[in-house]
Amino acid sequence: MRLFVASVATETNTFSPIPTSLENFREGLFARPGEHPEQATLCTAPLVVARRRAKAEGWTLIEGSCFWAEPAGTVSRQAYETMRDEILGQLKAALPLDGVLMGLHGAMVADGYDDCEGDLLTRVRALVGPKVPIGVEHDPHSHLTRARLAASDFIISFKEFPHTDFVDRAEEVVELTLRMIRGEIKPVKSVFDCRMIGSFPTTLQPMRGFVDRIKSLEGKNGVLSISVTHCFPYADVPELGAKILVVTDNRKDYGDRLATELGMELWGMRGRTTPEFLTPDQAIDQGLALNEGPAVIADPSDNAGGGAPSDSTQILRRLIERKVEGAALAPLWDPMAVRFCFDAGEGGRFKLRFGGKTAPSSGQPIDAEVIVTKLVREATQNFGAATVPLGDSAAIRIGGVEVVLISKRTQALGRDLFTNLGIDPEQRRIIVVKSTNHFHAAFGPIARKVLYVDSGSSIPRDHRQVPYTRIQRPIWPLDENARPHLV
Numbered sequence: 171m172r173l174f175v176a177s178v179a180t181e182t183n184t185f186s187p188i189p190t191s192l193e194n195f196r197e198g199l200f201a202r203p204g205e206h207p208e209q210a211t212l213c214t215a216p217l218v219v220a221r222r223r224a225k226a227e228g229w230t231l232i233e234g235s236c237f238w239a240e241p242a243g244t245v246s247r248q249a250y251e252t253m254r255d256e257i258l259g260q261l262k263a264a265l266p267l268d269g270v271l272m273g274l275h276g277a278m279v280a281d282g283y284d285d286c287e288g289d290l291l292t293r294v295r296a297l298v299g300p301k302v303p304i305g306v307e308h309d310p311h312s313h314l315t316r317a318r319l320a321a322s323d324f325i326i327s328f329k330e331f332p333h334t335d336f337v338d339r340a341e342e343v344v345e346l347t348l349r350m351i352r353g354e355i356k357p358v359k360s361v362f363d364c365r366m367i368g369s370f371p372t373t374l375q376p377m378r379g380f381v382d383r384i385k386s387l388e389g390k391n392g393v394l395s396i397s398v399t400h401c402f403p404y405a406d407v408p409e410l411g412a413k414i415l416v417v418t419d420n421r422k423d424y425g426d427r428l429a430t431e432l433g434m435e436l437w438g439m440r441g442r443t444t445p446e447f448l449t450p451d452q453a454i455d456q457g458l459a460l461n462e463g464p465a466v467i468a469d470p471s472d473n474a475g476g477g478a479p480s481d482s483t484q485i486l487r488r489l490i491e492r493k494v495e496g497a498a499l500a501p502l503w504d505p506m507a508v509r510f511c512f513d514a515g516e517g518g519r520f521k522l523r524f525g526g527k528t529a530p531s532s533g534q535p536i537d538a539e540v541i542v543t544k545l546v547r548e549a550t551q552n553f554g555a556a557t558v559p560l561g562d563s564a565a566i567r568i569g570g571v572e573v574v575l576i577s578k579r580t581q582a583l584g585r586d587l588f589t590n591l592g593i594d595p596e597q598r599r600i601i602v603v604k605s606t607n608h609f610h611a612a613f614g615p616i617a618r619k620v621l622y623v624d625s626g627s628s629i630p631r632d633h634r635q636v637p638y639t640r641i642q643r644p645i646w647p648l649d650e651n652a653r654p655h656l657v
């Protein structure tokens with residue numbers, strides 16, 4: 171038995187001012203066959219799981235390339251086609267195959283390609299033929315397009331946001347593909363289009379209960395898998411929107427009924443799945459009002475994980491202007507400022523201009539006399555089983571405010587983002603993290619209170635402010651006449 175696995179993944183914010191090149195994938199993950207480490211990353215878990223099972227069960231896994239780039243703007247055509255054609259070439263050389271496994275984020279857009287995953291899977295299908303099972307893992311922040319549904323046998327998305335379950339879902343992708351190869355199951359897809367754009371952190375009700383209920387429905391009545399596509403709101407592509415995908419063992423009618431029931435339930439939650447968003451000053455006030463820290467203030471509007479620059483200064487400026495004591499913010503992406511800090515050295519005190527560089531939404535740079543408190547070459551942070559590089563990083567202090575400056579753009583994920591730079595977040599009154607909800611896995615447990623801010627940076631929390639021109643309408647909350655329906 172021979173299976174092929176590969177991965178190409180990024181989350182494209184078509185409104186982001188930062189272009190995505192092949193170089194950005196080289197700086198992210200660029201693992202050629204056999205080069206992938208034993209540790210799974212968010213979108214390469216199918217490879218790691220399949221590698222382990224192939225070894226244990228005595229079948230052959232042919233490893234293709236794995237590519238991942240930190241979310242940013244549209245991928246260049248040359249970069250996408252290079253990676254795609256490399257994977258297709260490896261696949262062609264590996265034929266004949268019994269199955270294909272793909273780790274795809276599911277929200278990649280390239281010049282000339284609104285639906286990279288649909289394009290890739292269609293070409294994979296053409297090479298392997300109609301009978302070879304193709305199992306796909308997706309991030310829920312993806313576009314569940316017709317092309318990728320038609321080309322694959324099934325897609326399984328992470329259920330949790332923060333995505334703490336990427337390895338668990340990969341186990342299911344591999345298991346279902348193997349069962350399909352053995353002729354034990356016949357996956358059939360039912361899709362419900364909720365006609366809505368939203369954000370759905372699973373740390374909050376009612377979404378928490380919804381995901382728990384979905385889990386309890388799997389493995390019964392022929393239900394193989396249920397996925398909620400949250401949608402990725404910051405892409406101007408026609409098939410954007412929240413969807414429910416139910417995969418049954420050849421029980422199409424039941425799957426359609428269940429997808430409709432769950433889709434209408436999600437539709438009924440619209441407007442109630444996100445936290446309250448405060449202004450920077452409101453959040454600082456609430457944080458300072460607590461007797462004990464830390465208050466964790468999240469700024470999703472500058473989340474690098476959603477393609478934002480992560481160099482906005484709106485909250486930081488207020489912390490400095492208000493002379494807040496015991497506050498720390500991370501990460502702030504500014505490679506040039508990091509370089510200056512290394513030149514100044516640990517303990518160095520100098521006038522630094524930092525942040526506010528990438529776009530108007532980043533605000534103005536901060537000019538301040540800073541003290542360099544810690545320098546780390548090739549710093550990292552952890553997110554579940556994954557180690558995420560920060561590049562050369564510097565901790566600086568301005569009065570009572572500390573900032574972690576990083577060179578490789580990424581969002582706040584682990585507490586070691588602070589501790590590796592000499593800052594103990596548990597000992598601070600206010601911790602500001604640039605992240606939508608992934609921060610919650612590590613920072614939720616130490617937070618006296620979690621507060622969410624819309625600082626007005628590049629990813630608006632009110633989706634009616636996103637300047638879409640190409641998405642299919644009507645869709646909530648842009649249109650009151652949106653009507654959810656079975657696909």
Ligand SMILES: [Zn+2]
Binds near residue numbers: 309310311333
């Ligand atoms: Zn995601």
